[in-house]
Amino acid sequence: xxxxxxxxxxxxxxxxxxxxxxxxxxxxxxxxxxxxxxxxxxxxxxxxxxxxxxxxxxxxxxxxxxxxxxxxxxxxxxxxxxxxxxxxxxxxxxxxxxxxxxxxxxxxxxxxxxxxxxxxxxxxxxxxxxxxxxxxxxxxxxxxxxxxxxxxxxxxxxxxxxxxxxxxxxxxxxxxxxxxxxxxxxxxxxxxxxxxxxxxxxxxxxxxxxxxxxxxxxxxxxxxxxxxxxxxxxxxxxxxxxxxxxxxxxxxxxxxxxxxxxxxxxxxxxxxxxxxxxxxxxxxx
Numbered sequence: 001x002x003x004x005x006x007x008x009x010x011x012x013x014x015x016x017x018x019x020x021x022x023x024x025x026x027x028x029x030x031x032x033x034x035x036x037x038x039x040x041x042x043x044x045x046x047x048x049x050x051x052x053x054x055x056x057x058x059x060x061x062x063x064x065x066x067x068x069x070x071x072x073x074x075x076x077x078x079x080x081x082x083x084x085x086x087x088x089x090x091x092x093x094x095x096x097x098x099x100x101x102x103x104x105x106x107x108x109x110x111x112x113x114x115x116x117x118x119x120x121x122x123x124x125x126x127x128x129x130x131x132x133x134x135x136x137x138x139x140x141x142x143x144x145x146x147x148x149x150x151x152x153x154x155x156x157x158x159x160x161x162x163x164x165x166x167x168x169x170x171x172x173x174x175x176x177x178x179x180x181x182x183x184x185x186x187x188x189x190x191x192x193x194x195x196x197x198x199x200x201x202x203x204x205x206x207x208x209x210x211x212x213x214x215x216x217x218x219x220x221x222x223x224x225x226x227x228x229x230x231x232x233x234x235x236x237x238x239x240x241x242x243x244x245x246x247x248x249x250x251x252x253x254x255x256x257x258x259x260x261x262x263x264x265x266x267x268x269x270x271x272x273x274x275x276x277x278x279x280x281x282x283x284x285x
Contacts, residue, residue, distance in 0.1 A: 001079045004053040004153060005072070007127045008086030009120060010104055011093045013137045013145045014055055017086060020146040021053040024154040030055035034064040037071050041078070056127075058120055059105045068126045082153065082240055085124075085131035088138040093117050133241040136177045139280065151276050152241065161235050161273045163266065164243045167201070167259040168280040169251025175280065178245040182223060188213045190253045200282060201256025210257045220258060224265050231266075231273075251281030 004026065006017050015030070022028040027049045029040070034056055040046055058065070075081045088096075097104060097113055106116035106123075128134070133152065137145055152162050168175055170185065190196040190206050199206045210216045227244065234242055244262070248254035256279050267275045 001047070001049065002051050003075060003079045003081040004051075005081065005083050006053060006055045006086070007057050007083065007124065007131075008135075009088060009093060009117070009124065010057065010059075010106075011096045011102075012086040012088045013140070013142070014057065014086050016142050016145050017084065017149050018053055018055050020149040021051075021154070024051075024150060026051040026053040028053045028055070031059045032056055033060040034068060034071065035061075038074065041075070057105075058123055062106075062123045065123055065126055069130050072130060082133065083127070083131045084153065085128050085134045086137055087128075087134065088136065090114070090117055092138045132239070134177045136175065148278075151274075155274065161231065161239065162241050162276065163231070163273055164241075164276045164278055165259040165263045165266075166243060166245045166278040166280060167251055167255035167282075168245055168247045169249060169255070170247045171249055172251065172281060174247065175243075175245050177243055179243050180227070181245045181247065184219060184246055184248050184254050184258060187216050187219060187248070187254050189249070191250065196253075200252045201254065201258075201260065202279075202282070206253055207257060210254065216254070216257070220261050223258070224262060227262070227266070228269070231270075251279070256282065 004021060006014050006021075008014055018028045018030055027046070029052070032040070032054050037054070037056065046052065056068075072081065072083060094113060094117070104113055104116040104120075106119050107113050111119070135145075135148065140148070152164070166175060166178070170183070174181065188210075190199070190209055193209065196206055196209060201207065201210070231242070246255045246258050246262075259277060259279065263275050263277050266273065
């Protein structure tokens with residue numbers, strides 16, 4: 001049985017994540033009080049299912065969340081269990097609540113929305129600390145989130161490690177859900193070549209130019225060798241998810257090129273791992 005527990009901040013997309021899993025054949029239970037988590041797996045009808053997704057968050061009561069790590073440890077001894085934690089920036093969550101006009105589960109007559117979000121962040125610390133995968137949904141619409149859930153959870157259930165290679169631009173902020181983050185702004189920049197500026201690292205003129213630069217070649221070799229050395233240790237530690245973020249200034253040229261090169265290298269190197277590519281600053285990605 002594959003058990004997926006979806007948790008995280010209110011307004012971060014947990015309902016959409018569960019809906020996506022349901023569409024992929026998971027039996028879904030939302031808003032389950034934590035004290036019932038162990039009990040439901042004593043149900044014979046439920047044990048006959050091979051894919052179950054459960055939503056657990058502050059709506060089910062916050063007083064039991066401190067025991068979450070212990071409960072999950074018991075589940076992991078019995079089933080393949082993944083803990084997925086969704087979150088978004090405070091300003092993004094406030095904007096989403098303003099747009100939907102929904103009430104935050106921790107807000108009341110004496111607690112503002114901002115205070116409720118901060119309180120929820122603290123309450124969910126035990127969940128966040130043991131999550132197998134943390135997803136920042138700040139820049140995602142429902143379609144991107146659904147695609148990510150399918151790629152990282154549904155399509156990789158039987159593979160040893162799901163690796164995301166992600167390009168980004170430092171000028172737009174660093175991704176917070178990275179396991180490794182590399183800065184490649186020291187490399188030659190195609191942006192300063194007039195005929196290359198409008199192209200991206202996915203297009204032939206930039207690919208050929210960057211591929212001819214010795215520093216770029218050296219960076220690619222160094223990164224691939226470092227990751228090749230350490231990825232087996234993640235697998236040995238039973239990690240199911242790994243996110244490698246590579247950033248340049250704008251996230252259009254150098255980081256995109258290197259993400260593509262590294263993804264191709266590791267796809268060829270180990271077919272047991274799922275390799276996913278994301279280009280945060282490219283509109284079509």
